[in-house]
Amino acid sequence: MTSLPEGRQPLLAVEHLTMRFGGLVAISDLSFLVYRREITALIGPNGAGKTTVFNCLTGFYRPSAGRLAMHVNGQILLLERIDGLSIARQAGVARTFQNIRLFAGMTVLENLVVAQHNVLMRASLFSMAGLLGLPRYRSAERAAIERARHWLDEFGLTERADWAAGALPYGAQRRLEIARALCTGPALLCLDEPAAGLNPRESAELNELLLAIRAKEGITILLIEHDMSVVMGISDHIIVLDYGRKIADGTPAEVRADPNVIRAYLGEDEAGTLSEEEVFTDLGIPRAPC
Amino acid sequence: MTAASGLAVEGPAPERSAPEWVAYLKDAVLAALVAVLLGLPLIGLQTYDIGGGALGIRTHFDWVAITAAAVFAGRLALRLPQRLRHRRERSRETAFARLAAWARRRMLPITLAGIAFAVALPFLPFSSRYLIDLGTTVLIYVMLGWGLNVVVGLAGLLDLGYVAFYAVGAYTFALLARDLGFTFWEALPFSGLVAASFGVILGFPVLRLRGDYLAIVTLGFGEIMRIVLLNWSPVTGGPNGISDIPRPSFLGLPFARSAPEGVTTFHQFFGLEFSPDQRVIFIYFVILTLALLTNLFTLRLRRLPIGRAWEALREDEVACRTLGINPTNVKLSAFGIGAMLGGLAGCFFATRQGFISPESFAFTESATILAIVVLGGMGSQMGVVLAAILLVTLPEFGRAFAEFRMLIFGAAMVAIMVWRPRGLLEHREPSLRLGARPSST
Numbered sequence: 001m002t003s004l005p006e007g008r009q010p011l012l013a014v015e016h017l018t019m020r021f022g023g024l025v026a027i028s029d030l031s032f033l034v035y036r037r038e039i040t041a042l043i044g045p046n047g048a049g050k051t052t053v054f055n056c057l058t059g060f061y062r063p064s065a066g067r068l069a070m071h072v073n074g075q076i077l078l079l080e081r082i083d084g085l086s087i088a089r090q091a092g093v094a095r096t097f098q099n100i101r102l103f104a105g106m107t108v109l110e111n112l113v114v115a116q117h118n119v120l121m122r123a124s125l126f127s128m129a130g131l132l133g134l135p136r137y138r139s140a141e142r143a144a145i146e147r148a149r150h151w152l153d154e155f156g157l158t159e160r161a162d163w164a165a166g167a168l169p170y171g172a173q174r175r176l177e178i179a180r181a182l183c184t185g186p187a188l189l190c191l192d193e194p195a196a197g198l199n200p201r202e203s204a205e206l207n208e209l210l211l212a213i214r215a216k217e218g219i220t221i222l223l224i225e226h227d228m229s230v231v232m233g234i235s236d237h238i239i240v241l242d243y244g245r246k247i248a249d250g251t252p253a254e255v256r257a258d259p260n261v262i263r264a265y266l267g268e269d270e271a272g273t274l275s276e277e278e279v280f281t282d283l284g285i286p287r288a289p290c
Numbered sequence: 291m292t293a294a295s296g297l298a299v300e301g302p303a304p305e306r307s308a309p310e311w312v313a314y315l316k317d318a319v320l321a322a323l324v325a326v327l328l329g330l331p332l333i334g335l336q337t338y339d340i341g342g343g344a345l346g347i348r349t350h351f352d353w354v355a356i357t358a359a360a361v362f363a364g365r366l367a368l369r370l371p372q373r374l375r376h377r378r379e380r381s382r383e384t385a386f387a388r389l390a391a392w393a394r395r396r397m398l399p400i401t402l403a404g405i406a407f408a409v410a411l412p413f414l415p416f417s418s419r420y421l422i423d424l425g426t427t428v429l430i431y432v433m434l435g436w437g438l439n440v441v442v443g444l445a446g447l448l449d450l451g452y453v454a455f456y457a458v459g460a461y462t463f464a465l466l467a468r469d470l471g472f473t474f475w476e477a478l479p480f481s482g483l484v485a486a487s488f489g490v491i492l493g494f495p496v497l498r499l500r501g502d503y504l505a506i507v508t509l510g511f512g513e514i515m516r517i518v519l520l521n522w523s524p525v526t527g528g529p530n531g532i533s534d535i536p537r538p539s540f541l542g543l544p545f546a547r548s549a550p551e552g553v554t555t556f557h558q559f560f561g562l563e564f565s566p567d568q569r570v571i572f573i574y575f576v577i578l579t580l581a582l583l584t585n586l587f588t589l590r591l592r593r594l595p596i597g598r599a600w601e602a603l604r605e606d607e608v609a610c611r612t613l614g615i616n617p618t619n620v621k622l623s624a625f626g627i628g629a630m631l632g633g634l635a636g637c638f639f640a641t642r643q644g645f646i647s648p649e650s651f652a653f654t655e656s657a658t659i660l661a662i663v664v665l666g667g668m669g670s671q672m673g674v675v676l677a678a679i680l681l682v683t684l685p686e687f688g689r690a691f692a693e694f695r696m697l698i699f700g701a702a703m704v705a706i707m708v709w710r711p712r713g714l715l716e717h718r719e720p721s722l723r724l725g726a727r728p729s730s731t
Contacts, residue, residue, distance in 0.1 A: 058612060088614030095612050103605035106598070107720045113595075114602045117615045120595040130594040131587075141722075149724065161724035184613055 008035040010071065011188060011220045012057075017066035019052050019244075026052045027244040030066070034188065034237075039214055039221045041231045044241035045264060050224040051098060053241075054190050057222075058095050059084025072187065089118060094186035096177045098193045098224075104166030108157055108176055111165050112148035113141075115183035120144055151179040155209065171202045175209070182213070188220050189213075195227040203227055207234050232256070240264065318365040325361035329354040390715050393672065404675070408578055412571040419570055426574045426642065428682045430635055433581040435662040435674035436588055437631030442660065443669035444597065445624035446604025448505040451512025452659050454492075455485040455629035457519060457651035459636025464532040464646055465525070474538040474641045478634060485633020486626045493625035497618055500607075512656050519648040531647025535640050537569060538576055545569035573642050580638060584631050585671055591627070593721045600624050601669075601721075665706055667713025676714050680706075 012034040019027040068079035123140030124130030152158040195203040240248040242264040340346040459481040466472035543556040666673025
């Protein structure tokens with residue numbers, strides 16, 4: 001927290017978030033900030049509660065305690081008070097899933113147009129204008145296709161626009177899911193392990209893509225990731241969870257040097273006997289120059 | 291030399307096929323055993339009246355033996371030329387697939403030819419009153435199939451009680467006509483509206499259900515509707531139903547031999563000789579128009595955001611929610627529109643029959659409509675037409691075989707499911723295309 005640059009504006013403030021399932025405390029008293037136009041990574045060992053944080057953010061779970069304050073148009077929207085649909089519509093939080101959830105039987109283009117459902121539904125006057133084929137609806141549909149096309153170009157999927165989404169190769173399905181989330185015009189994009197199952201070349205491409213999205217569209221990204229090449233390569237800010245608690249919070253360099261993080265990943269005993277260098281080599285984390 | 295080479299050629303063959311032979315025999319014996327077990331009570335024992343209300347039992351164990359032998363031989367014959375059979379099956383399968391692919395490419399000309407044929411049907415030389423009646427029945431099922439396709443094919447909500455909406459539409463018209471003197475054309479929109487509201491009412495309690503659970507609840511809803519109609523005698527007439535439902539008129543011109551003072555009949559107005567066929571043909575055209583409108587309507591909806599949302603809901607409800615699509619609205623609209631189309635078909639059914647009773651709205655109707663949608667290929671408009679023609683006309687052709695017609699019907703269904711397990715014409719046309727083909731860029 002010490003080396004944060006000046007002028008960062010928080011987009012999302014998670015304050016004292018606690019999530020209990022019966023007697024199990026999945027997240028306890030978690031607080032962190034997600035800054036505008038930054039890429040924030042949420043990392044931690046399996047079962048640390050990362051996906052639970054996402055599920056609280058997107059309305060799948062109602063937090064047991066705590067506040068999720070999203071800054072939207074100069075106002076503060078409390079995500080824990082509104083339902084999942086309003087989170088997507090009003091707060092502009094879009095997400096992808098650890099196990100890809102595409103509309104497999106529909107084409108790539110249709111997947112992206114479905115994501116713009118609410119805009120199109122209003123333009124079609126709840127199907128009335130659409131049924132009559134009024135110009136008002138037709139121009140809205142053209143705009144939706146243009147927007148989809150923009151993301152298809154960006155993600156290198158234009159060639160396969162008319163393919164069934166389920167027929168795409170795995171890496172392309174991952175990209176399509178991100179493109180679909182972006183088609184909703186989100187303020188905050190939550191990616192749940194976007195690099196899972198990608199080969200090194202694909203995950204390097206993904207890095208470029210995420211950086212480009214952030215640079216061009218000014219979208220804030222919050223991601224969960226195990227692939228350290230992605231996390232360390234593109235994150236501005238990393239939050240480390242272990243057993244539902246935050247154990248570190250800072251820049252990649254700070255987190256990498258944090259003894260708590262090393263302990264969480266390797267266990268108490270080994271931490272004393274291994275150097276930081278060895279730990280990260282074991283974890284497959286490239287040492288970026290810092 | 292020759293003998294040796296002959297041996298050499300023959301030698302390995304039986305060795306390799308010996309275990310297969312044993313397996314075939316075992317399989318055939320097992321099948322015969324099942325036949326014996328099933329046949330013993332079903333074929334082997336026959337009860338007959340020995341007088342005084344008592345029953346005697348005749349045994350026919352020879353028949354059981356014949357059945358078992360036939361099953362044994364048949365099973366063996368099925369398995370024996372396995373390789374040959376496989377090849378034939380595959381070629382048949384590709385033949386079907388090729389046919390389907392051909393139909394897909396020529397969708398527009400085939401559709402136009404089909405519509406032209408449907409329009410011309412009453413005037414063709416071989417046409418008869420029976421044929422037009424059959425055509426009308428087929429078209430009712432086509433319309434119902436297209437309506438149910440919205441719920442099952444597009445939105446992926448398995449509805450086993452669709453006949454309830456058909457009944458609501460029919461009874462709405464019958465009651466409006468009996469108590470308020472509505473004509474067919476006046477009642478038609480009300481039938482659709484009332485059925486649609488029933489669709490939404492059913493939709494609410496089943497919002498959280500999917501798959502098997504939804505199927506059971508909708509099945510129950512269909513039965514509740516039938517039982518209410520059966521028992522609410524003061525309103526619905528109970529098992530006696532409602533009769534004297536008015537026939538449709540042609541722009542106010544009734545189809546009748548003679549009309550009361552001041553009313554011109556259809557044949558008088560056009561200076562034609564009166565013929566009862568005129569009404570039959572007119573009714574045929576009414577349902578043809580309704581069915582085609584249904585098709586246009588659903589095809590159009592499919593290309594609208596609402597149609598895509600239905601399909602998205604079928605594919606993944608969780609993903610829908612994260613995109614801000616409200617599954618409640620999407621489901622209710624699918625139920626409502628599907629029910630509305632069923633209600634319109636029901637209104638037509640009532641005016642065509644002139645008499646309705648709860649008997650016409652039994653579960654078998656729901657099953658038939660669902661079978662049409664599934665056999666045709668989920669979501670395929672053309673498939674529904676094909677399946678409706680098949681399912682309605684097959685039992686008719688089978689009349690010559692009297693009691694075997696249901697057997698033939700069942701066998702045909704099994705055959706379709708073996709060769710086209712995903713429906714006759716399973717193909718999904720994208721609701722929109724980017725236009726830019728990879729080859730052209």
